[in-house]
Amino acid sequence: MTITRLARATAIAALFGGTALTGTAFSTAAMAADWTMRISHQWSPGLPTAKLLDGFEKTVEEKSGGRLDVQIFPAMQLYKADQQHAAVAQGLIEATVMPDFTMGGTVPEMVVSLIPFLVRDEASVRAFPSSKVAELLEEKLRARMVEPIGWTVESRSLLITSNGRPLSEPDAFKGVKIRGLNPLYDKGLAALGATPTAMPAAEIYQALQTGIIDATVTGTTGALGRKFYEVQEYGVVAPGISFAKNVFLVNPGWWQDLPDDIRRIITDATDEMWTTSVEANLDPRADPAIKGLETAGMKMTVLDDAQSAALAQVMAPPVMSAFSEMGRDARRVVDLSRAE
Template sequence: MKKRNILSATALLMFSASVFAAGEHTLALSHYGSPNDTITKATEFMAKRAHELSNGRITIKLHPNSELGPSGTQIDGTRMGTIDIVVVGNPYYTTFNEELNLLDLPFLFRDEAHVEKVLNSEVGDNLLKSLEKSGLKGLAFYEIGFRDITNSKKPIKNASDLAGLKLRTTPNPAHIAAFKEWGANPTPMPFNEVYFSLKTGVIDGQENPVHHIYNNNLQEVQKYLSLTHHAYTAAPMAMNLDRFNYLDKEDQEILLQAAREGAELEKKLNLEENKIYLEKLKEQGMEVEASPDIASFQDGAKKAWNDYAKKFGNELINQVTETK
């Protein structure tokens, strides 16, 4: 592991190369997604649009599939300036910006339309702006999506079925608190370690959206899928703040527009692909619980909400829940 960390650090330095010469900008964008993931397609589109809108002044070099290190390392690299732009799941931002835990509260969002309304409101704008105190410029909200539970042991029909299962979760306190309340043994780890950990039995299961499960071949090492939709995970796209401020106003606006267009494409693709991939997962042998007892999960979610309210009050939670 130590050797791997050294290699990751070396890779970050090698790929840091933002070139600012004669008004031309080459930016390194790092993300977690596999080659077939919607985040890969969306960032490819975003890079193309930035190049077009800038008449070739802005070139974005993509580094997908966590090739510059795990998600936490990617964020650290962006804050330090060895990476220019990053897209990773919101839980990895919450390690230094706890206010963003709001978006990860279990059962906070009703559906995709509710998510869009909130993230495009003052609440979403302020959360992106809050990244600036950590040396990042929030460009847009990409997403991982609504999370579902898979495991290799048994069907999950209600919360009590999680008892004793060792499940990979994000490092987000809201996720960890909820799964403890539901009786599981939450085990945070970088996503790029999940497949091998499932295959070798280090963990019993994990929780991610259907498109993410399929595109990372988790059906090869998981038998059961339960469509709990227990939490939504945003994936903010953020840029090193100093690098962003170095750009002139026109190029800043171009990056923001390209980032937003890429986010819109990704969400559209996710809606389409979740339906397609759910059927493919069934065809490949996964047993799907389509209607788990969501009410049985609600009490366990309350602790995460209460923990957040103790630190930040109920105002933001209320703003989200009252959004129509």
């Protein structure tokens, strides 16, 4: 069960003090359980991935008959996004769920998800967890002292917001000051003629409002939540422009100490998360955030296949070239992604 505010505060204090959680740091249910699974993640409650984990918690606790207590710490309550991996590897917490591309500093090949339009067909998306690409990436993660037990789809599309004109074709990007994603992905934006810049998410609204930047690349949910429709007239959804995934990581020692039936309950629940996330991201037009942005006044466009192909032709080559230099198996990851 999700721990109470008091228990959460005690847990945080204990973790940052470097001691194990004991006594009142656990809820009554946790004290009665045979095992505890603390999951730290970066998403605010109510966002899709946070909701998936809430469902995971309920499923695992019910199917384990209360033998496993799942405690979820959302919105970086325990650790910042770049600290989650180390916390799991060191055994300070049992698990985390992280965007794959944020692991690029540890496993460079993980940023393959940022290559524009690399994976677009439904069959390849559905089959990813059992693919050769996933097998290779999971092997590399294990070498970094964590055990990958599952994946979820974060997004298969991105939203490009702007004023004056929609950024729906390559020529429209010329001269546009745009907040990008990261140095790798931004090579694709630069190839379109835009001037990408790095900027914390919290600063984007004001930068758009004051004209420091003209446009941004973001997610539909993020644009709706941050009210970008107040300062941006157009929104262009590009289906298949990314295949951003989240990886579910656990501490290897904790994982091996679990009995087989508890591990099976957990992996079955992570498989359910994958299936749910795939279904939610197959059709970008079904994204409720798009309707929300339209209702709020943003003029929305969902690119068709021809428009997507035009962007891919310009964006993909420089990003692909840079990615191929990022790790010893980078080229192999690309080839496997294309083949599957």
